[in-house]
Amino acid sequence: MFASLRVRNYRLFFSGQVISNIGTWMQRIAQDWLVFELSGYNSVALGIAVALQFLPTLLLSLWAGVLADRVDKRKLLIAIQSGVALQALVLGVLVLGGAAQLWQVYLLCLVLGVLSALEVPTRQSFVAEMVGRDQTANAVALNSSIFNLARIVGPAIAGFTIVLVGMGWLFIANALSTVAVIAGLALMNPSELFRAPAVDRAKGQLREGLRYVRNRPDLVTVMVLVFFVSTFGITFFTSLAIVAANVFGTEADGYGMLSTLLAVGTFTGALLSARRGSRGGPSLRLLLISAFALGLIEFVGAFMPTYALFGLALVPLGFATITFLNTANALVQTTVSPQMRGRVMGLYVLVVMGGNPIGGPMTGWMADTFGGRSPFYIGGAIALIAAVVCGYLAQRAQQRSGAGSPLAQSMRLG
Template sequence: MFASLRVRNYRLFFSGQVVSNIGTWMQRIAQDWLVFTLSGFDPVALGIAVALQFTPTLLLSLWAGVLADRIDKRKLLVAIQTGTLLQAAALGVLDVLGIVTLWQVYLLCFVLGTLSALEVPTRQSFVAEMVGRDQVANAVALNSSVFNMARIVGPAIAGFAITVVGTGWLFLGNALSTLAVLAGLLLMRPEELFRGPAVARAKGQLREGLRYVRGRPDLVTVMVLVFFVSTFGITFFTSLAIVAGNVFETRADGYGLLSTLLAVGTFTGALLAARRGTRGRPRVRLLLGSAIALGALEIGTALMPTYLAFGLALVPLGFATITFLNTANALVQTSVSPDMRGRVMGLYVLVLIGGNPVGGPMTGWLADLFGGRSPFYIGGAVSVVAAVVCALILARRSRDRVSPVTGPLAERVRLG
């Protein structure tokens, strides 16, 4: 289960993530609650904050993938993490001094989104450089286990800390936690990285990456599924705050508890994914099945009548969610050539996160118009339909001997 941790460079990265991700989740909960309170508990305002944070992904993630293929990923991550530290510190100082306004939070959401648009494809493609191709699936799953362990600890701390010390100190805590990531990156041994061939700067590299994906119908189908599920189904960052505040009329601690229960499921799913990652590469069948389960469980969660029942239903929903996300990530990473990995992961991040500028405001609008549960009903239905349609497309292509699906991922479509 922990095979990737035998690699020193990845062990340093992993250790830094343990600390930093807790701070990141504390900031996410605090930021959502700060926007919610500054706006007078307006769900539309929360949707706007989400849109501003994820809009830069639409503009920059493809270019970030090209950048990750061209230059030293480790040095690029050091620069990005330094910017993230400064963003959290600025928001924390404004809040602690009591001078923070909604427009300032919106601006800093956009700054954080810009940094994330550069960081995510770089970090995703850097995983293979740290551990090598054979350990990618295990390392991706371990990253998710840390991320989701932080989703248990971070919201639990944040929900109660907000009521005691306010949101500002949580932003400052996140700034300090970023130092752990920076230390891990700086202590790595560059000569031990599994680097692919250097990609020289040249015109048309972005178009080359897009042509590569377009020529792989298997990758296109998976990315289409990821787009629909992530945009319409996985809207929990916005919808949970709305359900906590407007449906069950709880405060920040109630929101934090719901986030923690969701994270219990995602953490469990990530651990099982790490175990699967030591046994071989992931299967398309698991991706499709987890997408259908995610949608069905999301609809079931929305039907829960009480706060307790709703919270407990989030555990299996979180399990299905992380199974889907981990499987999609590992499928894409293990089926592309090393010299294209940065660009392909840039496109993957675009379809994974780029729909949030639509999904965030849509979630707020639906909740405002039809009630706080409506994003769960609609998101669940969209996820199920998208998974069924993609399953039919992949099944048809696998049987089509005239225009067969090609590539490593295609073999997994036929086998499982």
């Protein structure tokens, strides 16, 4: 289960992420609640903040993938993480000084969005460079496990800290936690990285990456499914705060507890993904099953009558969500050419996160128009339909290409 931790460079990265991810989740909870308070608990305002964090992904993630293929990923990540620490520090100082206004928070959400658009494809393509292709699936799953362990700890700490001392110190804590990632990256031995041959600067590299994906029906299926599920089904950053405050009438601690229950499921799912990753590669079959389960659980969970039952439904929902995301990520990373990995991951990040500028405001609008539960039952229904349609199209493509073809083997539906 922990095979990739035998690699020193990855151990350094992993250790830094353990600390930093807790800070990241504390900031996410605090930032959402800050927007909620400054806007008078307006659902649309929260959706706008989410959209501003993810809008840069639409504009920059493809270019960031090209950049990741050209430059030293480790040095680029150090620069980006330094910017993340500065963003958190500025937000913390504004809140502690009593000067925070909604427009300032929006602006800092946009800054964080720009940094994330550059960081995510670089970090995800860097995983294979740290551990090599054979351990990539295991490392991807371990990254998710610490991300979701932090998702259990961070929101719980944040919820009670907000009630006790306010939000400002949570932003300062996140700035300090980011130093752990920077230190881990700086201490790595570059000669032990599994680097692909350098990609020289040339015209048409972005189009080359898009053509590469277009000529891979298995990758197209993954990208289409991920777009619909992540845009309409995985809207928890916005919808959980709305349900906590507007449906069940809880404060920040209630929101933090819902996030923690969701994270219990995602953490469990991530550990099982790590176990699968050490035994064999991912499959499109598992991706489709997990997408279907995600949609079904989200749809049913939307109608849970009490806070406790709704919270319990978030555990299997988290499990299905992380199984879906980990499988998609590992499928893409382990089946692409190393020279194309940055560009393909840039496109993958675009379809995973690029729909959030649509999904964030849409979730707020649905909650205001149809009630706080509507983002869950509408999103769940769309995820169900997407899983069924993509499964049907993948089966048709497999039949046309023949059971023994490379396409059929990569799709692994049977």
